[in-house]
Amino acid sequence: MTIKTKKLINAPDDIIPEFIEGLVGAWPDLLTVEGPTGRAVVARNGPRDGKVGIVIGGGSGHEPAFAGYVGRGLADAAAVGNVFASPSPQQILDAGRAADGGAGVVFLYGNYTGDVLNFTMAAEELAGEGTPVRHVAVTDDIASAPFARREERRGVAGDFFVFKCAGAAADLGEPLEQVEALARLANEKCRSMGVALGACSLPQTGTPNFEIGPEDMEIGMGIHGEPGMRRVPLASADAVVDILMEPILAELELHNGDSVAVLVNGLGATTQLELFVLFRRVHHILEEKGIHIHARWVGEYATSLEMAGASVTILKLDDTLTRLLDHPCRTPALTVATEPAPQASAKRSVRQVQAKKTAVKQDHTLLQTAGSITPKRFRSMMANVAAAIREKRDWLSELDGVIGDGDHGVTMDIGWTAVSAALSELEANATISETCDVIAQAFLTAVGASSGPLYASAFQSAGAAVSERLNLDGPAMAAWVKGMGDGILSRGGAKPGDKTMLDAWVPAGEAAVLAAGEGADENAVLQAATDAARAGRNETATFESRRGRSAKLGARSLGHIDPGAASAALILAAMLET
Template sequence: MTIKTKKLINAPDDIIPEFIDGLIGAYRDLLTVEGSTGRAVVARHGPRDGKVGIVIGGGSGHEPAFAGYVGRGLADAAAVGNVFASPSPQQILDAGRAADGGAGVVFLYGNYTGDVMNFTMAAEELAAEGTPVRHVAVTDDVASASYDRRAERRGVAGDFFVFKCAGAAADRGEPLDRVEALARLANDNCRSMGVALGACSLPQTGTPNFEIGPQDMEIGMGLHGEPGMRREPLATADTVTDELMAPIISELQLAEGDRVALLVNGLGATTQLELFVLFRRVRQILDAKKIEIHANWVGEYATSLEMAGASVTLLKLDETLTALLDHPCRTPALTVGNALAPVADAPRRTRHVHAPKAGTAIDRASLNASGQITPAIFRTMMGAVAETIRREKDRLSQLDGVIGDGDHGITMDIGWTAVTAILYEKPADMTISEICETIAHAFLTAVGASSGPLYADAFRSAGAAVSGRLNLDGPAMAAWIKGMNDGILARGGAKVGDKTMVDAWAPASVAAATAASMGLDEAAVLQAARDAARAGMEQTAQLESCRGRSAKLGVRSVGHVDPGAASASAMLAAMAEAVDWHQGDHRRG
């Protein structure tokens, strides 16, 4: 029997705007919202001319991170994504523009595929507008990769210390390069390790992301509800703390006389009673080694919805980091030093955002009209994809919950819902390449996560591949499918065998090209792509993940189908079915 969880929410799709509205209402003296997306939470007295802007962000569900650390002396703005999903480039741009005081902006976020892609795309656009941008991905989780691959590690509760130090550096008037360097120094000196005793559940699904026995625990869990690096029998608090602390102390090379800052962080459903028991043991370990705790925090600072568990984070201090840590700040979730009095609003410089370039008019008479897939049929195919993803979203999220964070079906449905909302408002005479550009924009604006930029680039690439076509025949259909694969490869960098959506799109591209070379029509080309994508998707169950959040699971990912490959297979199947239906209907007519 499927266990359903309970949450005090209204409609799941409204939870983020309602959360932001409540947060802003509770801290009207500290926070406001700027930008058209409604997802940029901005400090009322943070951004100012001549100061480096600090922008943080990531998915929701980690409260008080990220918006809770917006305020004077810390972050100037936070981009708020959907639950466990990166904010989109447009949402990040809103935050970046709000934080820009003319001295440049630093983006800070956890080292996750979706965050890296979306913040990078936003940084590229902000830089094109004339704002210098630096970005630092936090990599404090010792469990997620070996030391020699530490650049691949994910960011967990170490965000707390990196954000604090970078925000202080900017507030003290340090220049852009120096703020970036100090953020990297804090990241290099920060290590975390966590344990999970129970799974969390997404508001849209209401089911636990993974199953765990009553006498088990997950060591090295992720911050998005992912399973840990390994499962072990539940142990005592002291035993668990010893296991968490050992790799942290070893990697930081802590020795007698060193000083640290300490965070014992609850994941959402762990009591203060338990957290202070963990803190007690951490202090015993550090005292025995004569390592001084300069400052400590115990509580919920970077959560994972209602996950049961905790993490321990240490920041190894030197004089520079100590001064940054002690620098005053005032935010909803963190106040350090004397409370800062509000300051009068100062005039801000006017930012001049470049207007988007007008598209070049298309001469439809010059387009190749051979082939049965017209723009109208192509729209029908895209509508069929949207319907299929909506129908399959729970299954896709369940697949993702086993090896990831459980949101893939949800984020794909958000994207395709946005596509259908905008697509049918557009002119009926749009070409297929124009339809693809519309879909790309919808994904970028609505989705965030890794699916947003990947499918945005996929549809742009596919649209460009058939820009000279009015209709699609067999070879053009194959070119479109190849364009989808090429766009995903260019943005994500994955390859066949990494256990990603590429394992479905790449064989689909090869099969489509082969079918087209044999002179088969567009329907047969799509059928060949569909069958190859399904086989590729099924093969991912035998692979060990090398990309994305599931890569941290290693061999534990074997035996499970990749959700990105599953959604790719479902998309191609929906397209093929729509074309088959149209041809059958046409023959009947």
């Protein structure tokens, strides 16, 4: 029997805007919302002329991160994504524009594929508007990659220290390059390890992301509800802290006389009673080694919905980091001292944003008309894809829950729901290429996560591949399918064999091109692509993950098909069915 969890929510699709409304309503003196997406939470007295803007962000479900750290002396704005999904570039742009005081902006986020893709795209656009941008991905999680590949590590509760230090540097008037350098210094001196005792559940699914026995625990889990690096028998609090602290102490090379800051962080369902027991052992270990605790925080600072468990984060201090950590700030989740230090000026000018160039309409008289897949039929195919994704949403999320954070079906459904809405407003004579551009923008704006930029690039590439066509015949259909895979390859950095959606899209493109070369019509080309995508999807069960959140699982990812490859095969099958 499937266990269903209980949550005090209204409609799951409304949870993020309702959360933001409640947060801002509870802290009206500190927070406001700016920008057309409604997802940029901004400090009322944070952004100001001449100060470097600090923008943080990521998926929801980690409260008080990220919006809880917006306020004077810390972050100027936070971009709020869907549950466990990165904010979209447009949502990040809203936050970046709000934080811009003319001295540049620093983006800070956890090192996850979706966040890296979306923040990078937003940084490129913001820089194109004339705003200097730097971005730092936090990589404090020891368990997620060995020291030699520490640039691949995830950002977990260490976000807390990196955000605090960078926010203080900006509030003190440091220039852009120095704020970036100090954020990187805090990241370099910060290490975390975590343990999970139970799974969490997404609001849309209401089922636990993974199963764990009553006598087991997961060592080295992240903050997205995913399993840890290894499963071991449940141990005492002291034994757990010993396991977590050993690699932290070794990597930071802590010695007698060193000074540190400590964060013992609950993941959402761990009591204060337990957290202080954990801190007790951390304190004993450091005291025995002659290491001074300069500052300590115990509580919920970077959660994973209702996951049971905790993490320990240590920041090794020097004089510079100590000064930044002690600098006053006032936010909903963190107050240091009573009031932020007085500033010479709090003036904030109205920011002017350059108007976007309008797309040039295609001349239909110059387009090739051979083939039975007309623009109208293509839109019907896309509508059928949206319906198929909605029908299989929970199945896709279940696949993702085994090796990821359990939100892939939800994320794809959000994207295709946005596509359906965009297509309903599309001009009747829009070409297939123009339709693909609309789909790309709808996906990018609605989804965020890694799927947003990847499918936006895919549809842009596929549309460009058939830009000279009005209708699609066999070769054009093959070019479109291959264009989807090419777009993903150009944006994501993964390759076939990494256990991603590419393991379905690339063989689909190859099979489509081969079929078209043999004279197959558009229907037969799409059939060949669909068959190849399904075979590629099934083959991912034999691969060990090398990209995304599941890459941290190593051999534990074997035997499970990749949810991204599953949704890719589903898209092509729905197109063929139409």
